[in-house]
Amino acid sequence: MGSSQLDRPVSITLVEDQDVVVEGVRSWVAGDPENRVLIVAVGRSIKAALQGPGRDADVIVLDLELGTRETGSEMVTHRVAELAAEGFRVVVFSVHVEPLIVQAVMKAGACAFLDKRTERDRFVDTIVAVAHDQPFVTPSMAGGLLHGVQLSKREQEALQHLFQGMSHASIARRLTKVNGEPVSAVTVKDYIGRARAKFAAAHVPCKSNYALLARCIEIGLIRPEEIEDYHPWPP
Amino acid sequence: MTSQSAARVEEGYDHAGLWAAIIVMFGWQVIAVLPTVVSGWRVHGLVGTGAEIWLIYTALGGVSAWVTLHGGGRSLALPLLVCPVLLVGVAIGSLTIPGGFFGVYNWPFTATGWFALVALWRRRLPELLAFFAANTLVGVAMLAALHETDRLSLARFITEAVSSSVLEITIFVGGKTVAAMARRGAEAEEALARARIARLAADAVQAARRVNYESIKGTVAQLLERLAAGELDIAEPVTRQHVAVAVTRLRRYLVETDEVPDQLSHELHACADAAERRGIAVDLMAPVGSVPQLPVDVRRALTDPVIQVLGATATRARITVVAAGTQIAVAVVADASLQAPMQATHDAVQVTQDAEGGLLWVQASWTGRSPSRL
Numbered sequence: 273m274g275s276s277q278l279d280r281p282v283s284i285t286l287v288e289d290q291d292v293v294v295e296g297v298r299s300w301v302a303g304d305p306e307n308r309v310l311i312v313a314v315g316r317s318i319k320a321a322l323q324g325p326g327r328d329a330d331v332i333v334l335d336l337e338l339g340t341r342e343t344g345s346e347m348v349t350h351r352v353a354e355l356a357a358e359g360f361r362v363v364v365f366s367v368h369v370e371p372l373i374v375q376a377v378m379k380a381g382a383c384a385f386l387d388k389r390t391e392r393d394r395f396v397d398t399i400v401a402v403a404h405d406q407p408f409v410t411p412s413m414a415g416g417l418l419h420g421v422q423l424s425k426r427e428q429e430a431l432q433h434l435f436q437g438m439s440h441a442s443i444a445r446r447l448t449k450v451n452g453e454p455v456s457a458v459t460v461k462d463y464i465g466r467a468r469a470k471f472a473a474a475h476v477p478c479k480s481n482y483a484l485l486a487r488c489i490e491i492g493l494i495r496p497e498e499i500e501d502y503h504p505w506p507p
Numbered sequence: 508m509t510s511q512s513a514a515r516v517e518e519g520y521d522h523a524g525l526w527a528a529i530i531v532m533f534g535w536q537v538i539a540v541l542p543t544v545v546s547g548w549r550v551h552g553l554v555g556t557g558a559e560i561w562l563i564y565t566a567l568g569g570v571s572a573w574v575t576l577h578g579g580g581r582s583l584a585l586p587l588l589v590c591p592v593l594l595v596g597v598a599i600g601s602l603t604i605p606g607g608f609f610g611v612y613n614w615p616f617t618a619t620g621w622f623a624l625v626a627l628w629r630r631r632l633p634e635l636l637a638f639f640a641a642n643t644l645v646g647v648a649m650l651a652a653l654h655e656t657d658r659l660s661l662a663r664f665i666t667e668a669v670s671s672s673v674l675e676i677t678i679f680v681g682g683k684t685v686a687a688m689a690r691r692g693a694e695a696e697e698a699l700a701r702a703r704i705a706r707l708a709a710d711a712v713q714a715a716r717r718v719n720y721e722s723i724k725g726t727v728a729q730l731l732e733r734l735a736a737g738e739l740d741i742a743e744p745v746t747r748q749h750v751a752v753a754v755t756r757l758r759r760y761l762v763e764t765d766e767v768p769d770q771l772s773h774e775l776h777a778c779a780d781a782a783e784r785r786g787i788a789v790d791l792m793a794p795v796g797s798v799p800q801l802p803v804d805v806r807r808a809l810t811d812p813v814i815q816v817l818g819a820t821a822t823r824a825r826i827t828v829v830a831a832g833t834q835i836a837v838a839v840v841a842d843a844s845l846q847a848p849m850q851a852t853h854d855a856v857q858v859t860q861d862a863e864g865g866l867l868w869v870q871a872s873w874t875g876r877s878p879s880r881l
Binding site for chain 2: 372412415418436437442
């Protein structure tokens with residue numbers, strides 16, 4: 273189930289029933305110049321993927337719609353909470369980017385959400401960030417995080433602009449300080465990270481969420497007393 | 508098909524008829540029958556007056572009234588409880604009350620009809636007729652048992668049987684007929700109201716289409732005229748951009764009067780579809796939050812910047828809608844460039860834009876006055 277001591281490539285298990293997508297993922301991973309990610313298992317179902325070495329991968333990449341020719345496709349949204357409860361870091365990789373679905377899987381304990389159609393260029397970065405328990409937010413995730421937790425005005429604005437498709441630098445130009453100067457891209461990253469941490473603190477108390485919160489405290493993004501529902505893991 | 512309101516009107520009239528039957532039933536029992544029972548008691552003593560039958564009939568009448576007034580009595584349970592007891596009461600009364608079948612104190616035969624009327628109020632007419640037939644048969648049996656089968660007695664019996672049933676049957680039929688007429692009247696009123704609403708809606712749609720037509724004339728016709736006059740060159744990127752914007756606006760105008768729950772998203776879909784037909788990859792995200800119904804001028808002011816950007820887009824665009832609190836923000840990020848900053852076309856809509864590395868971000872945001880408007 274992975275560890276945060278990653279002086280080696282991040283291992284992933286890919287749960288995907290479409291061969292063309294699997295090939296696509298293989299090519300994106302192979303195209304990373306730093307070779308930061310290694311695919312250790314691929315399965316057409318969650319059960320098949322987690323047999324053998326797939327169970328020990330750092331991150332599970334899960335397509336939300338799985339199936340076979342015989343059974344037809346089926347949404348596996350409800351399995352996210354189960355996997356999170358077992359301690360897996362789950363990254364959902366799906367075309368179902370409706371904010372309510374994104375919010376539902378994030379509430380269920382998913383670490384990140386990737387839009388299958390438009391976020392292939394963020395694939396490796398997202399996997400690496402999740403494996404290191406960093407508060408990483410993709411534009412498709414941002415829409416799901418906008419509602420469901422109390423955010424500050426700046427956090428709300430930063431998430432909204434990220435959802436709209438703006439880069440951190442562009443968002444920084446939109447968010448100005450009191451003196452009228454733009455904030456830095458690092459500050460924007462902090463706003464987004466804090467919003468991600470608030471969401472993790474407010475929802476499923478799973479291992480990956482606790483690890484994320486611990487990392488946020490470690491890097492000074494939030495203070496322990498800010499997390500109302502924080503409980504040490506394991507309880 | 509009977510509408511709910513027409514059914515309620517019918518139910519109201521039916522209820523009024525039922526109340527009338529109940530009042531007559533208890534009125535008859537108290538004003539006509541009770542003095543007979545009391546005077547019989549004085550002449551023949553308590554046993555020979557049918558007082559116990561009077562009490563049982565009154566109790567049955569009370570049960571029937573309570574059940575039917577609360578909407579019950581549609582099954583056979585109530586008639587099966589009440590009617591046999593009524594008929595047994597007729598038999599016992601005829602055999603035990605002094606004076607014979609036509610005696611002054613033998614009242615049950617002529618009183619049963621009112622109790623049966625209330626108990627059978629929610630049933631069909633043939634069942635009420637069946638009860639009166641059974642009542643008549645019991646009466647004939649009692650005449651035979653009392654040896655009162657001479658012609659005069661039979662003639663008198665027929666008169667009593669008819670007079671004690673015709674009024675109940677008339678009330679039953681009359682009540683149902685009036686209720687049905689009231690329902691038909693209500694249905695006719697509703698149909699008329701629906702026709703009026705449809706007419707008003709058609710007028711509103713026609714007016715909206717007329718406004719659309721004028722708008723289309725303002726955008727497309729002018730462009731076509733200039734192209735026809737040779738003032739514009741279709742090979743020029745600016746002209747192609749103007750044409751793309753006009754075509755997308757046209758698509759939006761065409762769907763503005765569609766009846767859909769989220770008109771803003773529906774119109775954005777039409778804009779995205781028009782751009783995709785030109786080969787642009789448009790990523791239209793589902794809205795975040797609940798998008799309220801917005802006036803058409805606000806929707807136009809929110810979608811127009813998107814149309815302008817899509818008209819200038821080279822290959823790809825991402826469109827998002829975020830509804831938060833009293834604000835709706837429609838944004839587009841695309842590989843496009845505009846020659847001049849865009850202006851808002853509505854007082855309550857603000858348009859902002861930014862460009863970075865070939866990507867253009869434009870946001871049109873509308874702020875409502877209060878949360879109640881959302």
